[in-house]
Amino acid sequence: MSDTVVIKSSTRRGLRLVLSESADYNKLKEDIAEKFRASATFLGEESKGIEFQGRVLSDEQKLEIIDIIHANCNLSIVCIIEDNPELDKRFMEKIKKFIPEETMKQETVPVQQQMPYADSSTGQFFKGNLRSGQVLDVETSIIVIGDVKPGAKVISKGNVIILGSLKGNVYAGSGGNVNAFVVALDMNPLQIRIADTIARAPDNPKKNPVKETKIAFWDDGNIYIEPLNKDVMGDIRL
Amino acid sequence: MGEVIVITSGKGGVGKTTTTANVGTGLAMLGKKVVLIDTDIGLRNLDVVMGLENRIVYNLVDVIENKCRIKQALIKDKRYPNLYLLPSAQTKDKTAVSPEQMKKLADELKTEFDYILMDCPAGIEQGFKNAIAGADHALVVTTPEVSAVRDADRIIGLLDANDIRDTHLIVNRLRADMVKDGNMMSSEDVVEILAVDLIGVVPDDEHIVIATNNGEPLVGSDCQAGQAYMNICHRILGEEVPFLDLEVTKSFFQRFAAIFKK
Numbered sequence: 001m002s003d004t005v006v007i008k009s010s011t012r013r014g015l016r017l018v019l020s021e022s023a024d025y026n027k028l029k030e031d032i033a034e035k036f037r038a039s040a041t042f043l044g045e046e047s048k049g050i051e052f053q054g055r056v057l058s059d060e061q062k063l064e065i066i067d068i069i070h071a072n073c074n075l076s077i078v079c080i081i082e083d084n085p086e087l088d089k090r091f092m093e094k095i096k097k098f099i100p101e102e103t104m105k106q107e108t109v110p111v112q113q114q115m116p117y118a119d120s121s122t123g124q125f126f127k128g129n130l131r132s133g134q135v136l137d138v139e140t141s142i143i144v145i146g147d148v149k150p151g152a153k154v155i156s157k158g159n160v161i162i163l164g165s166l167k168g169n170v171y172a173g174s175g176g177n178v179n180a181f182v183v184a185l186d187m188n189p190l191q192i193r194i195a196d197t198i199a200r201a202p203d204n205p206k207k208n209p210v211k212e213t214k215i216a217f218w219d220d221g222n223i224y225i226e227p228l229n230k231d232v233m234g235d236i237r238l
Numbered sequence: 239m240g241e242v243i244v245i246t247s248g249k250g251g252v253g254k255t256t257t258t259a260n261v262g263t264g265l266a267m268l269g270k271k272v273v274l275i276d277t278d279i280g281l282r283n284l285d286v287v288m289g290l291e292n293r294i295v296y297n298l299v300d301v302i303e304n305k306c307r308i309k310q311a312l313i314k315d316k317r318y319p320n321l322y323l324l325p326s327a328q329t330k331d332k333t334a335v336s337p338e339q340m341k342k343l344a345d346e347l348k349t350e351f352d353y354i355l356m357d358c359p360a361g362i363e364q365g366f367k368n369a370i371a372g373a374d375h376a377l378v379v380t381t382p383e384v385s386a387v388r389d390a391d392r393i394i395g396l397l398d399a400n401d402i403r404d405t406h407l408i409v410n411r412l413r414a415d416m417v418k419d420g421n422m423m424s425s426e427d428v429v430e431i432l433a434v435d436l437i438g439v440v441p442d443d444e445h446i447v448i449a450t451n452n453g454e455p456l457v458g459s460d461c462q463a464g465q466a467y468m469n470i471c472h473r474i475l476g477e478e479v480p481f482l483d484l485e486v487t488k489s490f491f492q493r494f495a496a497i498f499k500k
Binding site for chain 1: 282292
């Protein structure tokens, strides 16, 4: 086995991949595949970040390498860590300026795995109930397997699908995407916000509402909630 | 120039939030411009009792952190256009604001409103200190139970120490039948222990539970609790109103039935 690739799995934040600077890129890819296949059992099934060292890579190359890793072992690479202490320090200073120490410890549900180049057509899952005071804030579309209770909030740049009852607040298309939609098996929200439009629950709710899957979507400055059927689904634009 | 009134109790569950909602609504019914501030950050519920939960976009912490203007965070009531609510944040905790910031906020609101009611959280920690920071007066709510009275006594002491001397007492959830049988402290007993002026006695009334669940304060309605709260509002405005006779008025049939029970 060659020494062009060295995996160091023990760094604090994730996986470090030390690549030879001189080796041919195609040869390097083969070596990476081989290396990860060999240590697949050792590395296990964790979700990790990855850090590249020793060689300057383009963004496409980085993504290609991550694909190779995914194909050859059970690791799940969730983000790329840029090793730039100067930049890190500057970010931390900026963040500290705006957020006091106390609030940094605030309880947000830890699923903010920022995928590289995410948009509304990629998504992730969250399993569990979101209770009052909990905020689930994601860059991608999100599927919640569980309930969103009153006082809880789901914020997504893409679409929100809730496999459970929605009784809290949802903010879909938080980046301003008016094509974003919200689907819930039991649609009973306090507030739904899509892009810059806010809709709120009626003051006198129906006594015994029918439990059915509904979709909330934006059209011409209004938010509409309708039963989810074929016609409505045909109008969905991703 | 408005007045800032803090509604506090020390013990939880004695009816601070219900009192805030009803007294605030009552004052608005009497034509005053009122704002209710929920200072229970992290456990907000005044908005639920007022039935305004679905209107919340910004909250107290957003105002304090200058993420929005006060006007944007104030929610206008469903029924009374001169009644507003400033909801608290649910995702933060009490340390998100400081007493100085609360005082500044109260002083700002004073210029525009006649009454600013602060709904205080239970306990005597940071949340309590925030709530009383800008207060001119205090309404101490207690129930006729030893634990609640003990906590109220402590609270009155703390209010004194913070130079809030204009303190009035509300005895909540009084049951006239139990008082009559000698199983419950009367409002006179509570006043004697606490040595502060009584401003109202509110009977234990199932209408309160119904109204709270519907998100509609019952002040001014013709049930006893509704009248008791309305009387408190009149007294806050400086009017002399006699205390309600809470003697349970049994109907003829009930009296008839009682004879047979013996």
